[in-house]
Amino acid sequence: MTTDPPLIAVFNGPNINMLGTREPEKYGSTTIDELEALCAETAEELGLAIDFRQTNGEGELITWVQECRGRAAGIIINPAGYTTTSIGLLDALIAVGLPVIEVHITNIHRREEFRHHSFVSKVATGVIAGLGVRGYAMALRAMAEMLETER
Ligand code: DHK
Numbered sequence: 001m002t003t004d005p006p007l008i009a010v011f012n013g014p015n016i017n018m019l020g021t022r023e024p025e026k027y028g029s030t031t032i033d034e035l036e037a038l039c040a041e042t043a044e045e046l047g048l049a050i051d052f053r054q055t056n057g058e059g060e061l062i063t064w065v066q067e068c069r070g071r072a073a074g075i076i077i078n079p080a081g082y083t084t085t086s087i088g089l090l091d092a093l094i095a096v097g098l099p100v101i102e103v104h105i106t107n108i109h110r111r112e113e114f115r116h117h118s119f120v121s122k123v124a125t126g127v128i129a130g131l132g133v134r135g136y137a138m139a140l141r142a143m144a145e146m147l148e149t150e151r
Contacts, residue, residue, distance in 0.1 A: 005049045006073035008143055010039050010136065012054035013061055013080030019105075019133075027105050030133045042137040046144040058082055058089065065092040073147055074099040076139045083108070083118045090119040099146055101139040104129040 012032070015022060020031035030038075036052045043050040051072065055061050061082065068075055075098050082089050083104070093100050100123050107130025108115040121127055126142060128135040 003049065003071070003073075005047050006147055007049045007051060007071060008043065008140065009064070009068050009072045009075045009077075010050050010052040010140075011061060011064055011075065011077045012052075013058075013078060013082045014056040016054050016078060016080050017056070028132050035133050035136060038133060039136050039140060042140045046140060048140065048144060050140075058086055062086075062088050062092045065089065065096060068098055069096045072098060074101070074143045076101045076103060076136065076143060077120065078103045078105070078136075079118075079120050083120055084114060084116075085119070087119055090122055093120065093123045099143065099150075100124045101143055102127045103135045103139050105132055105135065106130060 017032050019027055019035060020029055032054060039050055039052050053064060055064070065075065075093065077100060079086065079089060079102070100120070102118065102120045102124040109129065118127070125146065128139050131138065
């Protein structure tokens, strides 16, 4: 634990900035600003601080993960399109050695086969998929419990 309240990184990969307008039948109508507000409210309720970010760049996402070392207590990540492709992201998550919860808004296992495999799952303590943006709030609650039992 590095800060009080503990800081949880909530990182989002490519196209998550388009929430609300992007395939709303799959991803819902909540915008990324509303998602950030949901995360902030949930974190406050749990006594956590969050650093909520989104990027379309793989390198930027990897750099942000690296910067979590010594700064954050845990990482909640929706790697989006980099879920299935990025060994670099997996390696960064392994390198920082923090608890990781992977979130997908949609149930990737009900979708096209190419979405089923996740490199990030190799390092994640848990995965939440298919519960919409509520999955982020659930991930924050699970992270709070994990950090509590770690103490
Ligand atoms: C988001 C994406 O952008 C896709 O590339 C993934 C994920 C699914 C989600 O459900 O949040 O396949």
